[in-house]
Amino acid sequence: MSSLVEARDLVIGYETPQGRVRALDEARLEILPGETLAIVGESGSGKTTLGMAAGKLLPAEAICESGRLLVDGCAVFEAGADELRALRRDRLGFVFQNPMNALDPTMRTGRQVARAMGGQPGRTAISALLARAELPDPERVMDSFPHELSGGMAQRVVIAMAIARGPRLLIADEPTASLDASIRDRVMATLRRLRDETKASLVILSHDLRMVARHADRIAVMYGGRIVETGESRRVLAQPAHPYTRALMAAAAGNERPGQRLEPIPGSPPVLIGRCDKCAYEPRCGFAQRQCAEVRPEEREVGGRRVVCHFAERVLENLPRTSGAAP
Ligand SMILES: Nc1ncnc2c1ncn2[C@@H]1O[C@H](COP(=O)(O)OP(=O)(O)OP(=O)(O)O)[C@@H](O)[C@H]1O
Known part of the structure; x- marks a missing residue:
């Protein structure tokens, strides 16, 4: 099946007074039509940069240094303004962490939804779209201002706006992080149902490994601006082949047994100024050997998934480092 999205060795940096921070370090990823893919990683791993790059919705200080990003046939960083506008309007839908930031506080929601739909939709069409996002009492919601809605309802309005034009790709950046824990699963279930209905691909950017494990077909684990492990969720989570995926799982709330404490990942993620010439x-790695400090690992196939680790076979077999360990 040909991919809907293809990132090929994508390098994106941000100009800062300290130098150019490398947010994506030759990132490679494919997203298939109709799949739900979760991109997970700690803060700073590059998830948002990759997600927003799909619509070239990056801040002015962002620079695409090299590589290519193809979204539904559009080369995002080479496209002209009209092509980009059409891509964002007709083929992409975004759902952000905080729905209140995505909605205009001064405008009734019905008008905002109408704008997202384009043309001049009548009340019946607006109400039907809100009902598809499982909003109870859509007529009342249409006439409300955003501050009159609960967080969960506001996020459903944002979801309705994101699917208004039948996008090919829905990108949801921590879509449930700002919501009450009791409704997170229901909002995710709505997103998935709409993905099924619209046949769009759904990309979930998240720190929450447990949440994505329940909802994603495939998982892509990011670290230091690269996708370090990608494969079927069930396979990757049952037996990770990258030490970082293992550490993320150990740190994921809910994986602890009664009486056992969660293990935070020791150390902190890198802030890269240039290409990383090693791993x-x-x-931070318990499997590291000298080679890891000297040679940049390349992506390869191990145990039915793609992984960027010199010692993925040892990780799969759970063999810790040997005498050749890095000092
Ligand atoms: N506008 C910016 N200016 C400078 N550096 C930035 C900017 N945005 C992101 N970065 C840096 O780029 C790297 C990747 O950030 P990014 O936000 O893509 O990661 P993330 O995994 O989405 O993190 P989070 O989960 O916190 O959003 C980090 O080192 C971050 O500090």
Whole structure:
């Protein structure tokens, strides 16, 4: 099946007074039509940069240094303004962490939804769209201002706006992080149902490994601006092949047994100023050997998934480091 999205060795940096921070370090990823893919990683791993790059919705200080990003046939960083506008309007839908930031507080929601739909939709069409996002009493919601809605209802309005034009790709950046825990699963279930209905691909950017495990077909684990492990969720989570995926799982709330404490990942993620010439995870890795500090690992196929680790076979077999360990 040909991919809907293809990132090929994508390098994106941000100009800062300290130098150019490398947010994506030759990131490679494919997203298939109709799949739900979760991109997970700690804060700073590059998830948002990759997600927003799909619509070239990056801040002015962002620079695409090299590589290519193809979204539904559009080369995002080479496209002209009209092509980009059409891509964002007709083929992409975004759902952000905080729905209140996505909605205009001064405008009734019905008018905002109408704008997202385009043309001049009548009340019946607006109400029907809100009902598809499982909003109870859509007529009342249409006439409300955003501050009159609960967080969960506001997020459903944002979801309705995101699917208004039948996008090919829905990108949801921590879509449930700002919501009450009791409704997170229901909002995720709505997103998935709409993905099924619209046949769009759904990309969930998240720190929450447990949440994505329940909802994603495939998982892509990011570290230091690279996708370090990608494969079927069930396979990756049952037996990770990258030490970072293992550490993320150990740190995921809910994986602990009664009486057992969660293990935070020791150390902190890198802030890269140039290309990383070694394994970016090496300083924090319990499997690291000398090679990891000297040679940049390339992506390869191990145990039915793609992984960026010199010692993925050992990780799969759970063999810790040997005498050749990095000092
Ligand atoms: N506008 C910016 N200016 C400078 N550096 C930035 C900017 N945005 C992101 N970065 C840096 O780029 C790297 C990747 O950030 P990004 O936000 O893509 O990661 P993330 O995984 O989405 O993190 P989070 O979960 O916190 O959003 C980080 O080192 C971050 O500090």
